[in-house]
Structure formats: structure tokens, C-alpha cells
Amino acid sequence: MMKKTLFFISLFSTLFCVNVSVADNDMDFDEFAVVDDNSDDDDMNIDNVFLNKEFGPIDVRHFDIAGAMLGMNYDDIYNLFFNKSSLYSPRHKNSIVYTINKEWKYNLDYECRQNNIFVPEKLEKCINSLAKNRGLLYVSEVHLERAFTGETIDIYFTSNATDNVVWKIVYNNDVDSMDGGFTEKFANVREKKILAFWQGVVDKYGMPNSGEDKWISSENAYDPMMQAFYGQLVLTDNGINATDSAENIQKSRENFQAKPYAF
Numbered sequence: 001m002m003k004k005t006l007f008f009i010s011l012f013s014t015l016f017c018v019n020v021s022v023a024d025n026d027m028d029f030d031e032f033a034v035v036d037d038n039s040d041d042d043d044m045n046i047d048n049v050f051l052n053k054e055f056g057p058i059d060v061r062h063f064d065i066a067g068a069m070l071g072m073n074y075d076d077i078y079n080l081f082f083n084k085s086s087l088y089s090p091r092h093k094n095s096i097v098y099t100i101n102k103e104w105k106y107n108l109d110y111e112c113r114q115n116n117i118f119v120p121e122k123l124e125k126c127i128n129s130l131a132k133n134r135g136l137l138y139v140s141e142v143h144l145e146r147a148f149t150g151e152t153i154d155i156y157f158t159s160n161a162t163d164n165v166v167w168k169i170v171y172n173n174d175v176d177s178m179d180g181g182f183t184e185k186f187a188n189v190r191e192k193k194i195l196a197f198w199q200g201v202v203d204k205y206g207m208p209n210s211g212e213d214k215w216i217s218s219e220n221a222y223d224p225m226m227q228a229f230y231g232q233l234v235l236t237d238n239g240i241n242a243t244d245s246a247e248n249i250q251k252s253r254e255n256f257q258a259k260p261y262a263f
Helices: 020-024 074-081 102-114 120-133 184-205 238-254
Strands: 033-036 096-100 137-146 151-157 166-172 214-216 225-229 232-236
Touching: 074 137, 096 102, 096 120, 102 120, 102 238, 120 137, 166 238, 184 225
Parallel strands: 033 096
Antiparallel strands: 096 137, 137 151, 151 166, 166 232, 214 225, 225 232
16 A cells, blocks of 8 residues: 655554474464565665654654554563454454564575475475474564454564564554545545544644654664554564564574585
8 A cells, every 4th residue: 555644734653403304293374374574675774764843752662552562572462452352353364474584484495405305385384393393483463453443453573583572563544545436525524534533643642753744762763663644653663673683694694504514
């Protein structure tokens, strides 16, 4: 979905080598989606941020979206939305997504192939089994919805290398949609929906302190921040995400199961 920035309304955002035979273990991933890790592609080009002259830093780390906050671990999120009644429910399909960081997946793919496992289904099972046994398979995403209002919340986690904590939360609603066409009356309703959404955002989080649509902890873009778009809020901690990526790159290199070359 193409993001369009909110206009500023005048009312004011160590591993060990184990026998690959574990690939023969029965693995049940039917309840969950297991996807490739693409975290290296997320938010690596960080734009500079600045404080508006009349504002100081805001403690964005304590911002919440329906109770979900940056830095929470998976158990916190599970207890919040799965173990008790909430306005939001798990998405009908693939509400929990498990991931293997791609640096580790490349390692495990090589290791399985060195043990003569090449058939795609068996290779995938081998990789997933090794990853699970070694603590490399982790919850990377949780997806929630509120059917009555059409709202969704998507929560993204770092890997186990950095304690599997929330680094990004994306909230979406339908205020930017045109209910019945592009006539004047529907455009009027859309503008009122956007205005009501923006008013609610400012009531909860206060005025943006960076530009017209950002709430920042400091002028370091790797510190926690929130940005608002039409019908969307995005909470991010790019610092912990970058740290997680670096940890996985380093550890996967250190633990690569190279052949025992002798020279």
C-alpha cells in the first residue's frame, strides 16, 4: 500500500555441529507460517530526523498501540492478545510467523547439502529441524485484526540473538479509503475520517515533535520513533533491529560448518 504522509491539519506522528539425522524428526509447522527472513531489507536506509524548534525529545519507548510496545518479548504479546480477551484477535490465517534468519538459513542449507540432502522437501525439513533444535527458529511476526472496524496490527520481532523482542509495530485502518466513489460526498466523508483519526492520535500521543508526522526520542534515527500516515501508525526501534542483524551476521560466520581443510 502506498504510504501518503499525513498533511498537518490546522488543529495543530553458539552453536555446535549436530548430526543432520535430526532432519528425520517429525516437525509440525501446520499451525504456523515459516518464512524466509528479509529483515536485512527493512529500514536499513534510515532518514535523518530533527526536532522541531518548539519541542524536546519524547519517550517513544513507552508509546503503545492497543497495549503493544517496543521491547516487549513474544510471551508479553501472546499473553496480551492470545491468552485473554482483547479488542484485537489473532488473524484467521498465519497469525504467528516463524522465521530463520537468512544468514543462518544459508549455513544450514550448506550443512544439509553436505550430508547429501538435495530433494527440496527433505532439504526444507532438514533446515527447519536443525534450526528448531539449535534455537534459530523464532517468532518473527504476529498479526492481529479487529473485524468490527477493519483495523489491523502487525508486530515484528528481532531474533533470539537479541532476545526476540518487538522492534516494529504497524497499525492500519481504513480512513484513507473512499467508501463509495470519488464524488464530493465521499471525499467529504474521507476527509472527516482522516481528521477524526488525526485528532485521536494527537489526543493519545501529543503533538509530533519532528516535522508534521513524527514522534522521536532523539535526533538519532536509530532510537525509538513513531510516524503517522493516512490511516497508519508505525512504531520502530531501528537500533535494536540493526543490532540484531549485525549479531546474526557475526555469529553465523563464526559457526559456519566449513570442511576440515588441511594445508
